[in-house]
Amino acid sequence: MAKKIFNLYISKMNQKETTAPGYLKYELKSFEKMPVKIWDDALEASRSVARSIELAIRQRQQEGEKIVLGLATGSTPIRVYEELVRLHKDEGLSFKNVITFNLDEYYPMPRAAQQSYWRFMHEYLFDHVDILPENIHIPDGTVPLEKVAEFCERYEKLIDLAGGIDIQVLGIGRTGHIGFNEPGAWETSQTRMVRLDHLTRHDAIKDFHSEDDVPYRAITMGVGSIFKARTVYLMAWGTHKAKIIQQAVEGEISHSVPASFLQKHPNVKVVLDKSAAEELTKMKSPWLAGTCNWSDDLICKAVVWLAQQTRKPILKLTDEDYNEHGLSELIIEEANSYELNIRIFNRLQHTISGWPGGKPHADDTNRPERAKPAKKRVILFSPHPDDDVISMGGTFQRLVDQGHEVHVAYQTSGNIAVHDWDALRYAEFMLEFSERHGSISEEERKMYEKVIRFLNSKDGSADDIPEVRSIKGLIRRGEARAGARFTGLQDSQIHFLDMPFYETGRSRKKPLGEDDIRIVAELMEQVKPHQVYAAGDLADPHGTHRVCLDAIFGAFHALKDEPWIKDCWLWMYRGAWHEWAVHEIEMAVPMSPQQLRRKRQAIFMHQSQKDRPPFPGDDNREFWQRAEDRNKELADTYRALGLAEYEAMEAFVRWKG
Ligand code: F6R
Numbered sequence: 212m213a214k215k216i217f218n219l220y221i222s223k224m225n226q227k228e229t230t231a232p233g234y235l236k237y238e239l240k241s242f243e244k245m246p247v248k249i250w251d252d253a254l255e256a257s258r259s260v261a262r263s264i265e266l267a268i269r270q271r272q273q274e275g276e277k278i279v280l281g282l283a284t285g286s287t288p289i290r291v292y293e294e295l296v297r298l299h300k301d302e303g304l305s306f307k308n309v310i311t312f313n314l315d316e317y318y319p320m321p322r323a324a325q326q327s328y329w330r331f332m333h334e335y336l337f338d339h340v341d342i343l344p345e346n347i348h349i350p351d352g353t354v355p356l357e358k359v360a361e362f363c364e365r366y367e368k369l370i371d372l373a374g375g376i377d378i379q380v381l382g383i384g385r386t387g388h389i390g391f392n393e394p395g396a397w398e399t400s401q402t403r404m405v406r407l408d409h410l411t412r413h414d415a416i417k418d419f420h421s422e423d424d425v426p427y428r429a430i431t432m433g434v435g436s437i438f439k440a441r442t443v444y445l446m447a448w449g450t451h452k453a454k455i456i457q458q459a460v461e462g463e464i465s466h467s468v469p470a471s472f473l474q475k476h477p478n479v480k481v482v483l484d485k486s487a488a489e490e491l492t493k494m495k496s497p498w499l500a501g502t503c504n505w506s507d508d509l510i511c512k513a514v515v516w517l518a519q520q521t522r523k524p525i526l527k528l529t530d531e532d533y534n535e536h537g538l539s540e541l542i543i544e545e546a547n548s549y550e551l552n553i554r555i556f557n558r559l560q561h562t563i564s565g566w567p568g569g570k571p572h573a574d575d576t577n578r579p580e581r582a583k584p585a586k587k588r589v590i591l592f593s594p595h596p597d598d599d600v601i602s603m604g605g606t607f608q609r610l611v612d613q614g615h616e617v618h619v620a621y622q623t624s625g626n627i628a629v630h631d632w633d634a635l636r637y638a639e640f641m642l643e644f645s646e647r648h649g650s651i652s653e654e655e656r657k658m659y660e661k662v663i664r665f666l667n668s669k670d671g672s673a674d675d676i677p678e679v680r681s682i683k684g685l686i687r688r689g690e691a692r693a694g695a696r697f698t699g700l701q702d703s704q705i706h707f708l709d710m711p712f713y714e715t716g717r718s719r720k721k722p723l724g725e726d727d728i729r730i731v732a733e734l735m736e737q738v739k740p741h742q743v744y745a746a747g748d749l750a751d752p753h754g755t756h757r758v759c760l761d762a763i764f765g766a767f768h769a770l771k772d773e774p775w776i777k778d779c780w781l782w783m784y785r786g787a788w789h790e791w792a793v794h795e796i797e798m799a800v801p802m803s804p805q806q807l808r809r810k811r812q813a814i815f816m817h818q819s820q821k822d823r824p825p826f827p828g829d830d831n832r833e834f835w836q837r838a839e840d841r842n843k844e845l846a847d848t849y850r851a852l853g854l855a856e857y858e859a860m861e862a863f864v865r866w867k868g
Pocket of ligand 1: 283385
């Protein structure tokens with residue numbers, strides 16, 4: 212069954228079509244200063260870039276010529292490389308005529324280190340294709356300091372000798388950097404040693420244990436070196452890139468956003484997923500760019516935007532407000548602002564519900580959930596062991612209190628995010644406890660001592676031994692169990708899925724596999740839920756939420772012929788990073804101050820994540836603070852639109868397949 216499930220899902224993904232923003236009837240003004248292509252999701256976008264690279268490689272092969280690729284690292288190009296590897300394995304794409312130059316490398320950085328770009332490139336691409344080792348070039352993080360300048364000069368020469376870069380693949384940092392050309396980089400800069408920006412080092416924490424471990428320097432190709440490439444693909448995925456993409460694409464050319472220099476490049480293509488395109492004018496406020504196709508969602512988006520621009524509640528918006536803000540077209544279509552305001556106000560009002568599992572015996576015409584069955588079976592999927600309480604702790608509590616059969620499924624073990632000192636504390640505890648009660652075998656003692664020795668002498672970047680990973684995973688299990696029990700669940704309703712894609716012991720994960728989907732599908736088959744909650748947050752630093760969501764989509768697809776699945780609704784919550792846009796929200800579950808405090812207590816059960824866990828992402832706040840700020844912000848947004856005032860709110864969007 213496993214193979215079937217996976218293949219079914221993958222073939223469905225292959226059929227997905229590209230969509231450009233369908234809002235605009237025709238464009239009057241273009242705010243974009245570089246050509247932009249927006250895809251439904253990053254996977255599709257990555258495949259399109261990989262296809263273009265493939266075509267270019269094959270074309271050169273036919274001509275008996277070599278091709279030079281400029282390559283990037285980081286999370287952005289991973290799926291491009293995965294697709295290139297697939298093309299090599301399944302469709303015979305050879306890399307024998309390919310020469311590569313990587314953009315950058317941390318300095319100093321040994322090749323074998325987990326975070327080295329040398330290792331990254333080999334793990335994601337070079338080890339899986341037939342590229343000739345002598346054709347691979349990556350800035351060397353081990354060159355002695357006094358030789359770096361010479362090394363950089365030679366790197367530039369090698370690019371020239373190879374004939375210059377044909378296709379350059381780029382990601383973009385939140386500082387606007389390309390390569391490691393941080394704000395202030397000059398347009399003609401060449402390969403050189405640079406100092407990393409504070410924000411870049413902060414973002415890099417996702418791959419290092421702590422900010423102190425992130426190098427301060429890097430060797431990078433310059434803006435000038437990148438500019439010489441014949442074709443450039445600048446790619447970005449996820450909401451966290453939306454702001455900088457808007458500045459790079461629509462803003463003035465400026466040193467403060469090095470990617471904006473690409474506006475002058477004769478053959479640049481910006482490839483985005485929908486989330487990274489969110490701040491572009493044609494997506495954010497398309498009415499400012501041209502005449503729109505007014506769908507209900509777009510109208511709602513426009514009215515919310517107008518209320519926020521004018522700082523007025525929806526019901527106080529006037530015809531003049533619409534006219535003065537480029538929305539007169541909407542008023543013409545809708546006759547007058549009064550009716551329109553009421554319609555949108557009601558739409559938002561109907562999203563608010565204290566009955567996330569449906570209100571029994573009530574008219575549910577305008578409620579987000581069905582009233583029947585009154586008692587629902589629910590599975591709450593939590594990618595990491597604390598996402599359930601962080602992201603929807605209030606709703607979780609309500610579902611339990613309102614008598615639904617709630618199951619929580621922790622998708623991954625979360626074992627990379629536990630500090631060594633916590634694991635050491637537990638290992639010592641187990642050893643001492645067993646000794647005190649005289650129940651320890653020689654074999655067990657040796658195992659504990661091995662773990663303790665390893666942890667005491669561990670070098671920050673070493674991979675954990677399996678026993679340590681297991682201890683870390685169990686620490687998080689215990690915390691998750693405590694959180695779920697606190698919310699009122701029986702142990703039989705707490706499931707640990709330990710999805711295999713996560714179990715690399717490092718922040719770099721394996722791609723989604725058939726076993727991952729099978730594990731999720733089996734639990735769904737067992738529970739036959741009416742409601743499934745899943746993290747629809749696509750911007751977590753390691754992409755774990757995204758893979759966990761893909762596994763759930765895969766399971767839905769695999770189970771599509773089961774009779775019960777038609778009654779199973781999938782509600783998506785956002786993880787600790789971003790909230791849904793107001794016009795997207797389909798259910799907003801309010802919380803009182805007391806309910807919010809209870810949610811905080813459930814989050815506190817995750818002691819290993821308190822203060823500053825390993826790989827904390829780019830936010831300095833603790834998880835409970837992020838959760839509360841976000842939930843309060845949403846309540847404030849609803850209040851400012853003229854809706855009821857609550858202490859906090861959790862928001863959900865329904866996935867309709
Ligand atoms: C990596 C590189 C950087 C990254 C950028 C985005 O070789 O040159 O410019 O492309 O920092 O990183 P991700 O893709 O991890 O968001």
